Amino acid sequence: MNSCAFRGQAIFKEAGIMKIAEPTVERLVLYYRLLSQLHNEERRVVSSQEIGEMLGLKASQVRKDLSYFGEIGKRGVGYHVDRLYQHISNILSPNRVWKIALVGVGRLGEALLGHKALRSDKFKLEALFDNDPSKVGQVICGIPCYDSEEMTEIIRRKEIEVLILTVPAGAAQISADRAVAAGTVKGVLTFATTAISVPEDVLVYRVDISVELEKLLFFLKGSVA
Amino acid sequence: MNSCAFRGQAIFKEAGIMKIAEPTVERLVLYYRLLSQLHNEERRVVSSQEIGEMLGLKASQVRKDLSYFGEIGKRGVGYHVDRLYQHISNILSPNRVWKIALVGVGRLGEALLGHKALRSDKFKLEALFDNDPSKVGQVICGIPCYDSEEMTEIIRRKEIEVLILTVPAGAAQISADRAVAAGTVKGVLTFATTAISVPEDVLVYRVDISVELEKLLFFLKGSVA
DNA sequence: AATCCCCCGTGATTATTATAACAAATGATT
DNA sequence: AATCATTTGTTATAATAATCACGGGGGATT
Numbered sequence: 001m002n003s004c005a006f007r008g009q010a011i012f013k014e015a016g017i018m019k020i021a022e023p024t025v026e027r028l029v030l031y032y033r034l035l036s037q038l039h040n041e042e043r044r045v046v047s048s049q050e051i052g053e054m055l056g057l058k059a060s061q062v063r064k065d066l067s068y069f070g071e072i073g074k075r076g077v078g079y080h081v082d083r084l085y086q087h088i089s090n091i092l093s094p095n096r097v098w099k100i101a102l103v104g105v106g107r108l109g110e111a112l113l114g115h116k117a118l119r120s121d122k123f124k125l126e127a128l129f130d131n132d133p134s135k136v137g138q139v140i141c142g143i144p145c146y147d148s149e150e151m152t153e154i155i156r157r158k159e160i161e162v163l164i165l166t167v168p169a170g171a172a173q174i175s176a177d178r179a180v181a182a183g184t185v186k187g188v189l190t191f192a193t194t195a196i197s198v199p200e201d202v203l204v205y206r207v208d209i210s211v212e213l214e215k216l217l218f219f220l221k222g223s224v225a
Numbered sequence: 226m227n228s229c230a231f232r233g234q235a236i237f238k239e240a241g242i243m244k245i246a247e248p249t250v251e252r253l254v255l256y257y258r259l260l261s262q263l264h265n266e267e268r269r270v271v272s273s274q275e276i277g278e279m280l281g282l283k284a285s286q287v288r289k290d291l292s293y294f295g296e297i298g299k300r301g302v303g304y305h306v307d308r309l310y311q312h313i314s315n316i317l318s319p320n321r322v323w324k325i326a327l328v329g330v331g332r333l334g335e336a337l338l339g340h341k342a343l344r345s346d347k348f349k350l351e352a353l354f355d356n357d358p359s360k361v362g363q364v365i366c367g368i369p370c371y372d373s374e375e376m377t378e379i380i381r382r383k384e385i386e387v388l389i390l391t392v393p394a395g396a397a398q399i400s401a402d403r404a405v406a407a408g409t410v411k412g413v414l415t416f417a418t419t420a421i422s423v424p425e426d427v428l429v430y431r432v433d434i435s436v437e438l439e440k441l442l443f444f445l446k447g448s449v450a
Numbered sequence: 451a452a453t454c455c456c457c458c459g460t461g462a463t464t465a466t467t468a469t470a471a472c473a474a475a476t477g478a479t480t
Numbered sequence: 481a482a483t484c485a486t487t488t489g490t491t492a493t494a495a496t497a498a499t500c501a502c503g504g505g506g507g508a509t510t
Contacts, residue, residue, distance in 0.1 A: 029439045055420055060469055067489055075488040076476030094446050111336035117435040122442055187445045195280055205441045210342040212414055214254045216430045217347055220412045221319050285499055292459055300458040301506035
């Protein structure tokens with residue numbers, strides 16, 4: 001592990017920091033959840049084989065993912081649950097608490113406000129934005145809701161770094177523009193069904209429910225025939 | 226096009242039907258949306274280059290995706306908008322209207338009920354399920370809500386083929402089991418943060434909001450440093 | 451009609467991701 | 481202590497997906 005002439009799938013960036021592939025990070029989150037559960041069950045040790053079975057992955061995939069971050073397992077034994085749990089927790093933990101804002105307090109936005117995903121100590125939800133007068137000025141789920149018009153100013157003042165976009169397709173680009181104009185936004189998670197264009201140093205992740213449904217139906221057509 | 230000795234990335238299945246890769250299908254949906262928009266703008270012709278720019282893809286990617294389904298463009302000119310729109314529409318159209326049910330009428334479930342994604346003539350939402358007595362027996366957004374206990378029977382009777390799961394993690398597996406027990410379910414779109422296990426002929430797609438957020442934060446940590 | 455610039459379709463190439471295979475480490479058992 | 485059954489970490493290989501590169505059709509212009 002960690003020679004400079006590393007030639008595997010994880011690559012060293014110029015700065016010397018390892019670049020982890022997105023599918024690996026995605027699985028790390030799954031491992032983390034599973035480990036949390038095993039931890040609660042007071043399980044002591046688990047093998048890559050078992051992890052794979054529980055998550056529907058090959059054992060070799062599991063081992064490869066986990067090995068990117070050092071030799072954390074024990075040969076002939078497996079992975080010590082608490083140690084691995086702690087280890088993955090460290091990998092996934094941000095180096096600070098991110099300040100985030102949610103734009104679009106419609107049904108989906110409100111659903112997210114109550115969703116487990118937004119209950120994390122990795123970030124702090126500092127502001128909501130909407131253009132519905134009945135919502136602006138309110139405190140919803142403990143978070144103040146501001147007028148979308150004031151977005152740039154408030155995001156800048158509060159130094160919001162991450163944006164969750166739950167607005168209709170037509171409002172996605174303008175919302176992104178206003179937010180990015182503040183200069184503090186580094187990442188966006190959008191649920192809108194439109195592509196949004198942002199400066200290239202802003203990271204965008206998209207969750208597109210329609211696309212997932214369409215894919216499901218497409219492959220159903222093929223498999224059921 | 227369409228020799229039997231085809232050796233490209235799209236592969237013929239035994240039955241002679243072409244197998245399209247998932248990333249391609251995902252992009253087809255994006256092309257479809259874009260074409261719909263161009264159609265409304267009465268645009269006549271569009272090139273792979275332009276499509277790529279609008280969606281953030283390489284022109285060669287666009288051409289390759291579209292070429293899987295025959296020579297639909299015109300060399301030296303581009304793609305005829307209406308023709309391509311119709312063509313992609315045909316590819317994505319199911320050969321019948323799927324009957325679907327939504328399990329878990331909480332905030333997320335209700336958000337989906339109002340969401341554009343569920344407004345499609347490709348499927349018909351026939352039933353809701355929940356175990357909250359205040360919801361069971363109601364008609365919500367025009368769809369009757371039944372008790373989760375009766376799921377197997379009702380799904381069988383109504384011949385529901387696709388399931389949308391918006392239940393808490395703890396209820397995901399039991400819900401899937403009850404639904405699958407009916408014997409009619411072919412596909413599941415789950416929003417639960419647990420892996421569900423189903424017979425292997427049932428297709429499962431997962432939308433995991435927490436995972437997307439975690440990924441975003443992980444890569445932000447790396448890029449902002 | 452000859453020339454030019456466009457732009458598609460597709461084979462070749464490269465990049466990315468997943469899987470297989472195996473040496474080395476570990477603890478149990480004899 | 482020697483053997484055995486495990487199970488990791490890692491390299492090698494395979495599978496998948498994206499990109500390049502180019503042949504050739506197509507229309508506009510001279």
